Amino acid sequence: MDVNTNISDINFLIQHTFSNESELSTPNVEEKLSLLRRSRISKPIIFVGITSSSIIAGALETLDAVNNYVKERALDIEVVVVGSIGMCSHEPIMDVQIPGKCRISFSQVDEQKVSLILDGVLNNFVPTDNPIGQYQNSLHQAWTGVPFINELPFFEQQHRIILKHCGVINPNNIIDYLAFDGYKTFANSLKTHTHNELCNIIEDSELRGRGGGGYPTGSKWKKALMAAADQKYFICNADESDPGTFMDRLIIESNPHLIIEGIALSAYAIGASKAYIYTRSQYETTVKRIETAIKQAYEAGLLGHNILDSGYNLDITLKKGPGAYVCGEETALIQSLEGKRGMPTLKPPFPTEKGLFGKPTVVNNIETIASVPYIVSQGSKTFKAIGTEKSKGTKLFSISGNVNHACLVEVPLGTSIAKIVELGGGIPKGRRLKAVLMGGPSGSFIVPEKLTTPLDFETFSSENFAMGSGGVTIYDDSTCIIDLVKYFMQFIQNESCGKCIPCREGSRRMLEILENITRRPESNEGGNTLERFKGVIHLESLAEVMRDTSLCGLGQTAPNPLLSALKYFRDEFEEHIFDRKCRANVCRNLRTFQIDIDKCTGCDACAKKCPTKAIIGNPRSPYFIVEDKCIGCGICEEVCKFSAVLSR
Amino acid sequence: MHNPEPIERILQKYPLARRDILIPILQTIQDEVGFLSEEALVKVGKHLKMPTSKIYSLATFYNQFRFQPKGKYHIRVCHGSSCHVMGAVSLIETLEQSLGIKSGQTTRNGLFSLEVVTCMGACSKSPVIEINNKHYSTKSAEDLKKLIENYKAQN
Numbered sequence: 001m002d003v004n005t006n007i008s009d010i011n012f013l014i015q016h017t018f019s020n021e022s023e024l025s026t027p028n029v030e031e032k033l034s035l036l037r038r039s040r041i042s043k044p045i046i047f048v049g050i051t052s053s054s055i056i057a058g059a060l061e062t063l064d065a066v067n068n069y070v071k072e073r074a075l076d077i078e079v080v081v082v083g084s085i086g087m088c089s090h091e092p093i094m095d096v097q098i099p100g101k102c103r104i105s106f107s108q109v110d111e112q113k114v115s116l117i118l119d120g121v122l123n124n125f126v127p128t129d130n131p132i133g134q135y136q137n138s139l140h141q142a143w144t145g146v147p148f149i150n151e152l153p154f155f156e157q158q159h160r161i162i163l164k165h166c167g168v169i170n171p172n173n174i175i176d177y178l179a180f181d182g183y184k185t186f187a188n189s190l191k192t193h194t195h196n197e198l199c200n201i202i203e204d205s206e207l208r209g210r211g212g213g214g215y216p217t218g219s220k221w222k223k224a225l226m227a228a229a230d231q232k233y234f235i236c237n238a239d240e241s242d243p244g245t246f247m248d249r250l251i252i253e254s255n256p257h258l259i260i261e262g263i264a265l266s267a268y269a270i271g272a273s274k275a276y277i278y279t280r281s282q283y284e285t286t287v288k289r290i291e292t293a294i295k296q297a298y299e300a301g302l303l304g305h306n307i308l309d310s311g312y313n314l315d316i317t318l319k320k321g322p323g324a325y326v327c328g329e330e331t332a333l334i335q336s337l338e339g340k341r342g343m344p345t346l347k348p349p350f351p352t353e354k355g356l357f358g359k360p361t362v363v364n365n366i367e368t369i370a371s372v373p374y375i376v377s378q379g380s381k382t383f384k385a386i387g388t389e390k391s392k393g394t395k396l397f398s399i400s401g402n403v404n405h406a407c408l409v410e411v412p413l414g415t416s417i418a419k420i421v422e423l424g425g426g427i428p429k430g431r432r433l434k435a436v437l438m439g440g441p442s443g444s445f446i447v448p449e450k451l452t453t454p455l456d457f458e459t460f461s462s463e464n465f466a467m468g469s470g471g472v473t474i475y476d477d478s479t480c481i482i483d484l485v486k487y488f489m490q491f492i493q494n495e496s497c498g499k500c501i502p503c504r505e506g507s508r509r510m511l512e513i514l515e516n517i518t519r520r521p522e523s524n525e526g527g528n529t530l531e532r533f534k535g536v537i538h539l540e541s542l543a544e545v546m547r548d549t550s551l552c553g554l555g556q557t558a559p560n561p562l563l564s565a566l567k568y569f570r571d572e573f574e575e576h577i578f579d580r581k582c583r584a585n586v587c588r589n590l591r592t593f594q595i596d597i598d599k600c601t602g603c604d605a606c607a608k609k610c611p612t613k614a615i616i617g618n619p620r621s622p623y624f625i626v627e628d629k630c631i632g633c634g635i636c637e638e639v640c641k642f643s644a645v646l647s648r
Numbered sequence: 649m650h651n652p653e654p655i656e657r658i659l660q661k662y663p664l665a666r667r668d669i670l671i672p673i674l675q676t677i678q679d680e681v682g683f684l685s686e687e688a689l690v691k692v693g694k695h696l697k698m699p700t701s702k703i704y705s706l707a708t709f710y711n712q713f714r715f716q717p718k719g720k721y722h723i724r725v726c727h728g729s730s731c732h733v734m735g736a737v738s739l740i741e742t743l744e745q746s747l748g749i750k751s752g753q754t755t756r757n758g759l760f761s762l763e764v765v766t767c768m769g770a771c772s773k774s775p776v777i778e779i780n781n782k783h784y785s786t787k788s789a790e791d792l793k794k795l796i797e798n799y800k801a802q803n
Binding site for chain 2: 052053055056057058088089091241242243244245246249250281282283320321322323324325336337338339340341342398400401402405406407437440441471473475478479484487488491497638
């Protein structure tokens with residue numbers, strides 16, 4: 001690509017963005033803008049969505065296939081990398097736009113499908129494969145028989161503010177962001193708003209931190225602004241590490257400049273001249289996209305010394321975290337930035353008084369930061385119109401688990417949990433919804449009867465649910481709640497930093513008790529069951545101690561899954577303890593196996609594989625399992641071709 | 649086993665002995681050498697004028713750092729909440745059994761190394777396994793065994 005035209009485009013956009021629109025709104029300018037916004041194109045464009053999630057689905061192979069297709073046929077076609085529109089189950093997604101026609105999007109395009117689809121679309125017809133939809137644009141002719149993307153139920157039920165351009169624009173190019181009025185809010189704020197005014201706007205918008213705590217962002221900023229210091233810091237917390245949560249990664253990878261603008265506005269509001277982005281070094285795609293975006297913003301003069309002649313300086317540095325769950329906690333994150341073990345410190349002093357290197361520091365979550373440009377440009381009133389009486393704005397949720405479509409959605413606060421499940425495409429056929437877990441290892445289970453609960457801060461705190469960061473994992477009846485609680489406790493035990501006793505020892509003991517429940521008793525002595533039952537009683541009190549006395553959010557919220565499971569799934573705990581039975585057949589050690597004599601053909605396959613020689617019998621007649629020898633590994637069930645091995 | 653020169657070269661890039669550059673130094677060493685050897689930790693300690701024990705305590709705190717070289721085939725298994733319900737546990741067990749190593753270790757012949765990670769963010773494809781940047785979403789333990797056998801057969 002020609003570098004010179006790039007720079008002239010950037011300069012053009014910056015001029016356009018930062019001067020009064022009426023002056024420059026000549027037909028010439030409009031034409032150039034529509035060209036950069038790709039509403040008028042001179043040659044076909046192929047878009048391939050590349051994010052950390054689609055790469056795993058094979059998007060890089062698709063991109064290679066597209067490039068080869070264009071190269072082999074020597075076509076004059078532009079290939080553009082985009083982010084994710086949120087439909088993760090449809091990945092790899094490829095869009096094609098030919099001059100005069102709407103941009104059309106295809107799902108699950110693997111290497112083999114590329115040439116079939118391109119052969120069709122480039123010759124003006126939609127090939128047999130089902131497209132996801134097309135992007136509505138009045139300037140273009142629509143494809144017949146293809147739905148508009150914004151009219152699909154998946155998108156119609158959402159309110160996309162943060163995700164507006166995600167998956168549509170090129171995340172590796174600042175021009176794409178500038179063309180849609182990017183950085184305009186920042187430039188205008190530098191001219192027209194004081195630090196305090198910006199804080200007021202955010203305070204007035206009632207924006208609350210989206211990382212899980214729900215602390216009002218405006219008042220946090222004000223505290224930092226009021227603190228007297230020669231240096232202040234702003235930190236963007238992109239260390240998303242809840243298992244099953246991928247919102248922040250997808251926002252950054254799809255629209256990194258939105259985050260840079262959000263950081264710039266936030267840092268300006270608190271008067272910080274240095275900002276850090278803290279993300280995980282393992283998230284390679286995320287790291288690359290941020291690095292590119294920061295570099296481009298510096299080159300365009302939107303970061304650095306004396307930005308746009310305003311006298312304001314801002315440096316943004318990317319810090320690659322070496323990976324620790326506890327570093328999502330703000331004080332631990334600060335410790336890690338200083339090059340220490342990421343252990344939380346006591347609050348107060350709060351980071352807004354004494355944070356990074358002892359200076360006032362504000363730590364905000366990606367999603368909070370991504371909302372800032374919208375609030376400042378549209379005004380707090382517009383933002384406040386979305387959501388419920390006390391919880392304003394939208395919230396992102398990443399939906400995964402036993403659903404038909406794992407996806408990323410943005411809905412107004414106050415949307416019911418049932419709707420979230422619906423957006424995820426519902427439960428796989430023939431299964432029944434068992435529980436919804438909001439917010440990963442620190443969240444709580446929500447049972448089907450509670451699905452109408454609106455997702456907002458006040459209902460959640462009154463119901464004693466944890467909002468968490470927005471990871472929603474949906475479980476059907478094939479999962480065992482005790483096994484899940486054990487999994488999360490194991491995670492917490494691994495990730496506990498070890499500083500305070502309630503969390504370090506509490507999580508270990510809790511895991512031991514849970515393991516005891518899910519283990520086959522060594523003997524059938526009477527005291528054994530009692531012992532296990534006592535464990536559960538301890539479990540509850542232990543959980544309460546942990547919640548009340550742990551130092552940081554990790555320990556305080558760690559018992560949440562357990563407490564909610566004990567509340568709603570008590571019968572399942574009792575079943576595990578008294579009947580030694582796991583109804584979902586997940587707890588391997590509790591399984592017992594039996595051979596169906598009608599189905600068994602005596603093929604000897606199971607007996608050969610049995611690690612403890614617990615299966616005996618003569619070839620060509622039904623076999624038998626010796627229960628005392630069986631360790632419940634389940635290998636016999638796996639190898640049996642006649643489904644003769646039954647587990648109970 | 650490995651050439652000591654890269655470590656000195658990396659340290660030269662960070663002339664200031666400041667605490668907050670410790671993590672970037674360790675990350676660079678791991679990126680270039682593949683793991684943190686005892687020797688590397690001692691050298692970093694000398695460079696930053698910090699006790700080696702402090703550096704070791706920091707390195708063991710974070711998940712990223714490994715103290716054994718990576719195998720020829722580096723296997724990463726996702727154990728996120730979505731992959732967990734989709735059967736990641738039995739996949740991890742299968743791998744541990746067929747390779748004879750645990751997470752963070754490398755086989756004696758240096759062929760395979762195993763790493764269990766929290767979440768790769770590809771929940772729609774769970775359970776996810778990555779072998780040298782190639783991704784597989786295999787559900788059954790049998791398929792996984794075959795896959796490993798295939799890799800073994802290549803050598």
